[in-house]
Amino acid sequence: MSDAIGRYKQQAAAWAVEAFFRPGMVVGLGTGSTAAFAVRRLAELRAEGRLLDVRGVPTSVETEALARSLGVPLTTLEEQPVLDVTIDGADEVAPDLSLIKGGGGALLREKIVAQASRRVVIVVDAGKLSPKLGTRWALPVEVLPFGWRSQALFLESLGARVTQRQRADGEPFLTDQGNLVLDCAFGPIDDPEMLAARLGTRAGVVGHGLFLSLTTDLVVAGPDGVEHRARQD
Numbered sequence: 001m002s003d004a005i006g007r008y009k010q011q012a013a014a015w016a017v018e019a020f021f022r023p024g025m026v027v028g029l030g031t032g033s034t035a036a037f038a039v040r041r042l043a044e045l046r047a048e049g050r051l052l053d054v055r056g057v058p059t060s061v062e063t064e065a066l067a068r069s070l071g072v073p074l075t076t077l078e079e080q081p082v083l084d085v086t087i088d089g090a091d092e093v094a095p096d097l098s099l100i101k102g103g104g105g106a107l108l109r110e111k112i113v114a115q116a117s118r119r120v121v122i123v124v125d126a127g128k129l130s131p132k133l134g135t136r137w138a139l140p141v142e143v144l145p146f147g148w149r150s151q152a153l154f155l156e157s158l159g160a161r162v163t164q165r166q167r168a169d170g171e172p173f174l175t176d177q178g179n180l181v182l183d184c185a186f187g188p189i190d191d192p193e194m195l196a197a198r199l200g201t202r203a204g205v206v207g208h209g210l211f212l213s214l215t216t217d218l219v220v221a222g223p224d225g226v227e228h229r230a231r232q233d
């Protein structure tokens with residue numbers, strides 16, 4: 001990550017925390033390098049004596065560890081099934097604020113947390129903006145290990161070039177749920193709703209990175225500063 005991109009991610013995340021987190025809220029804590037800046041900003045505000053009673057629901061083991069290390073109080077969706085607001089990153093953002101997520105493999109928990117949130121604030125650097133989902137990023141699809149090659153063939157039949165995600169040591173990448181991720185290069189996706197519907201009916205596919213109609217607010221940082229866009233319903 002270049003210094004400038006890191007700075008934009010940090011600016012977007014910090015702006016969102018200050019704009020959207022309020023005392024007493026229960027908040028979703030996203031996963032990835034941009035969402036981590038939000039957790040760090042929350043910890044900084046706590047160190048200043050602000051937002052001390054805000055509790056977070058982490059979207060991954062990684063975010064849980066970060067929040068714990070910074071002393072951010074945590075809760076669970078079992079205890080708090082409705083969240084006030086979630087701040088999370090994204091890999092690709094279309095003009096209608098639909099997203100591809102899952103570059104870090106946290107797509108399933110991220111979607112569960114987003115669906116449980118009254119407000120979903122996505123924080124990105126301007127390089128994530130895209131004219132159409134799939135133009136810049138392959139779609140991550142989380143599949144059960146059982147029968148995963150059948151899912152790979154199914155995804156190819158939908159037009160994807162499929163790559164099983166691997167760790168740096170060459171072993172299969174496993175999600176926090178112990179599932180595999182198949183990265184599906186579709187190219188620009190003309191009808192994301194139709195694709196999401198087809199993926200949703202396939203046994204063995206437990207999640208996918210298309211986040212449609214979930215974003216309520218987008219915070220983008222780039223060379224021209226920070227911009228906030230609210231979804232137009």
Ligand SMILES: O=C[C@H](O)[C@H](O)[C@H](O)COP(=O)(O)O
Binds near residue numbers: 031033089090103
């Ligand atoms: O699974 C990971 C998430 O969807 C991330 O929010 C996404 O990959 C963006 O990550 P980053 O902020 O590191 O670019």
